[in-house]
Amino acid sequence: MSARNELRRRVAVLDPMLRSREHMRRAIRALGHAPLVFNDLEELLPLRGSLLRCSALCVGLPQNPIEQQAWIRAARSLVGPDVPLLFLARENPVKAAETLRCSAGDVVLAAPLSFADVYKGMKAFFAQHSLAADHAGLEWGGYRFVPSRESVVLDGTEIGMRPLDFELALEFFHNIEHVLSRDWLRTMAAGLAPETGGRWLDASVGRLRSQLGLIAFHGCEWKLSTIRYAGFKLSRSPGKKAPRLVTLSARDLKLEASPVLGF
Numbered sequence: 001m002s003a004r005n006e007l008r009r010r011v012a013v014l015d016p017m018l019r020s021r022e023h024m025r026r027a028i029r030a031l032g033h034a035p036l037v038f039n040d041l042e043e044l045l046p047l048r049g050s051l052l053r054c055s056a057l058c059v060g061l062p063q064n065p066i067e068q069q070a071w072i073r074a075a076r077s078l079v080g081p082d083v084p085l086l087f088l089a090r091e092n093p094v095k096a097a098e099t100l101r102c103s104a105g106d107v108v109l110a111a112p113l114s115f116a117d118v119y120k121g122m123k124a125f126f127a128q129h130s131l132a133a134d135h136a137g138l139e140w141g142g143y144r145f146v147p148s149r150e151s152v153v154l155d156g157t158e159i160g161m162r163p164l165d166f167e168l169a170l171e172f173f174h175n176i177e178h179v180l181s182r183d184w185l186r187t188m189a190a191g192l193a194p195e196t197g198g199r200w201l202d203a204s205v206g207r208l209r210s211q212l213g214l215i216a217f218h219g220c221e222w223k224l225s226t227i228r229y230a231g232f233k234l235s236r237s238p239g240k241k242a243p244r245l246v247t248l249s250a251r252d253l254k255l256e257a258s259p260v261l262g263f
Contacts, residue, residue: 009132010053012036014044014075015060019188020088023118024058026174030119030137031126041074054079055131058122060088084129086122088112113191114167119147140173141221141236143212152212159211164192165204169212172224172234181231205232 011028013035015021021037028035036054038044059075061068068089075085086107107128109121126133138145144153150166152159161169171180171188185201186193194200205224209215214224214234224234 009033011056012054014038020060023115027119027122032134056084058086116147179233
C-alpha cells in the first residue's frame with residue numbers, strides 16, 4: 001500500500017477515558033484502518049493542519065458540558081472541512097442531541113455500553129462517509145467474533161453470548177499471553193457487570209471456558225488460565241489441537257477455576 005493510501009486509512013482518536021479509547025482503537029483496527037490515538041487535547045494541538053493527515057477524527061468527549069464545547073471547537077480546527085468527525089458522548093441520545101450542537105454531517109455515538117456498540121457505530125460511520133472497511137480484524141485462529149450479534153463462530157457454529165461474556169472474551173483475545181488483573185477486567189466491563197456480588201467475573205470466565213473450549217485438557221490449543229493472586233491469562237500453544245466445541249461437566253469447570261491447582 002502506498003504512503004498516500006496509508007494516510008487515507010489512518011483514523012485519529014482523541015479520548016480522555018481509557019475504556020472508550022481502547023474500544024475505538026480496536027474497532028478502527030478491526031475495520032482495516034490504522035488508529036492514531038491521543039489521550040488529551042494538548043497532545044493533539046501541535047499536529048494542527050497538514051501534520052494531522054487522517055481520513056477521520058473520532059473524539060470521546062469529556063463529561064463536563066463546558067469542556068465538551070471546547071473539545072468540539074478544537075476538533076473542527078484540527079482537521080480540514082472534508083474530514084468527517086465522530087463524537088462519542090457519555091449522555092443518552094436525547095440529551096446528547098440537545099447539548100452537543102454538532103454540525104450537519106457529524107455523527108454522535110451516544111452512551112455506548114460495550115465494544116460491540118462502538119464497533120457497530122464506527123462501521124456505520126465509515127459506511128456513511130464512504131471509508132473502505134474490511135471485517136477480518138476480529139479473527140484469532142478458529143474464532144471469528146461477530147459484534148453485530150455479540151456472537152462467536154467456531155467450528156462453523158455461531159455461539160450466541162451474553163454481552164458481558166462477549167466483552168470479556170474480546171478483552172482476552174486482544175491480550176493473548178498477557179495476564180489481565182481482576183481490576184483491569186472490571187474496568188473494561190464497566191456498565192455490563194452486575195453492581196452487586198463479587199463472583200460475576202469467575203462465573204463469566206467459567207462460561208467462556210465452556211462455550212469456547214478454552215480448557216487446559218486434552219492438549220487443546222487455547223487455554224484460559226487462572227493465575228493465582230494475579231488474574232487470568234489466555235494462552236495459545238501452536239501445534240496442539242485446534243479449538244473445538246466441548247462439553248464439560250460441572251466438576252471440570254470447578255477444577256479449571258481452582259487457584260490452588262494453578263491450571
